[in-house]
Amino acid sequence: MSDQPLYGFDTLQIHAGARPDPATGARQTPIYQTTAYVFRDADHAAALFNLQEVGYIYSRLTNPTVAVLQERIATLEGGAGAVCCSSGHAAQIMALFPLMSPGKNVVVSTRLYGGTVTQMSQTIKRFGWSAKFVDFDDVAAIAAAIDDDTRAVFCESVANPGGYITDLDAVAKVADKAGLPLIVDNTSATPYLCRPIEHGATLVVHSTTKYLTGNGTVTGGCVVDSGRFDWSASDKFPSLSAPEPAYHGLKFAETFGPLAYTFHGIAIGLRDLGMTMNPQAAHYTLMGIETLSLRMGKHVSNAEKVAAWLEKDPRVDYVTYAGLPSSPYHDRVARICPKGAGGLFTFAVKGGYDSCVKLVNALEIFSHVANLGDTRSLVIHSASTTHRQLTPEQQEAAGAGPSVVRISIGIEDPDDLIADLDQALSKATA
Structure with missing residues (x-):
């Protein structure tokens, strides 16, 4: 066609x-x-x-x-x-x-998947390249980080693990002005x-x-x-x-x-x-891909319901889902992601690192895997897995601190997901 x-x-x-x-x-x-x-x-x-x-x-x-x-x-x-x-x-x-070529650099967001942070901060050095990490909410800092050896600007639209939404229009203006x-x-x-x-x-x-x-x-x-x-x-x-x-x-x-x-x-x-x-x-x-729109619509509706429930739960410190009205990134949803904020976000469990480990071990429907974007709901404690190689400062900057759990909401019945989180939180914070 x-x-x-x-x-x-x-x-x-x-x-x-x-x-x-x-x-x-x-x-x-x-x-x-x-x-x-x-x-x-x-x-x-x-x-x-x-x-x-x-x-x-x-x-x-x-x-x-x-x-x-x-x-x-x-x-x-x-x-x-x-x-x-x-x-x-x-x-x-x-x-x-x-x-890129030896001696050149790329300006990258601090809010990236942990493996990408490692790739950018460590592995690309073997090619003679380097990366400058910047908070992409600060467009002035992005511009300041760009120098004569910068060859690209790199970020995630919806950042893993926290589900933060990048203001792509603002970042693009900085890159365009620099000819990058x-x-x-x-x-x-x-x-x-x-x-x-x-x-x-x-x-x-x-x-x-x-x-x-x-x-x-x-x-x-x-x-x-x-x-x-x-x-x-x-x-x-x-x-x-x-x-x-x-x-x-x-x-x-x-x-x-x-x-x-x-x-x-x-x-x-x-x-x-x-x-x-x-x-x-x-x-x-x-x-x-033939069912992408159907799946993404369900991911979004499920995530909105689960995130709203988690935000009200006293055993949870905070939820990072941009689809919540309380999120500082909520105003970007309509402009950057008009069909929804996705199915990926984090939440902080009261009790810190140990409670997160107990939560992950207690969940039954959620699969504990190093992946996201599946039809199945997935969970991982980023600080002990995907972001383990990072320093504590890098973990916090990436939104993967020790008290934070990342969940990728699947397309199951959302009430079943909430019930699973409820019983696991009870065991994790007992």
Whole structure:
């Protein structure tokens, strides 16, 4: 089908990028479980390797099943193109790879998933890159952190674990003024709740493992390019604006225009980093996306009910859900996430660390796992798990202090979830 603007989200989540298989007429996208593809002739092979023709060479680079997923996510996000890869963490490295070089830095939010904090504060140093952590509620501090070596600004739309909503419009203005791309991790919101490109984001990254797949079966990641950034406006991004030696001096920005970043992600990023998404994972994610709007609506309605109940419970110190009128981020919901604040948030248990551990152990419906965005409700004590590697100061800044539990609200009966939390809180605070 033609992905025209006249189609609504519910239609696009099913049809975008997908067409009946030309060989068999199969209506569901087949799993093309193949490593390589036969070339028509020597000239065809040469044209593909020279980036003069679009097609399939080798499944580390491109695969028909993965290609459908890339087109679908790009369409739902309002982007020009997308590159899928093996995990959300892989997507973050893929996103930075064309932008960074030794000695360069990225300005990042303090409110990030604990693994991302570790990746940004520790792992990227091995590439000679560095990260500056800033409270993104303070746009002046973001601007002050940017220097001549900054190459990107990075944040989450709905921050994990606390469910804080970033003022993307304000952050985008700072990045745009500095001539830098804004990278937004939209995993917790999905394009159903938030479309960062409409708020000025240059790139959007996803852990497709989470809400996009929605059933806890596979890992994956995606980088979506808005196609709106002028990579040739300065000399800061030579990977995209300068001649590429591996392709006989081809300039990606000049040759591919709005798709420059996407083509670079495939022709250089996947070629050399090899963070490939397998076709079966892409198939599972495609099936998950078909029900994305239905699931996200239920996640939101359940989260609103559970969060409201928790906020009134005397055994709970506070709840961070932005969908609550008491949240300092509540005024951003209508503007940034007009269909709801998502299904992820934290709450603090009276009694601190020990009470949190008892709560997690006492829950019956909630699964204690290091994941989010499942149809099942999930719980984790971030300070002892996902954010364990961080300092106490970093944990508090990320909203993952010792008395805090993160819950990912699923699509079960909300009354059952409340009853489960009630009995667990009784045991945790007895």
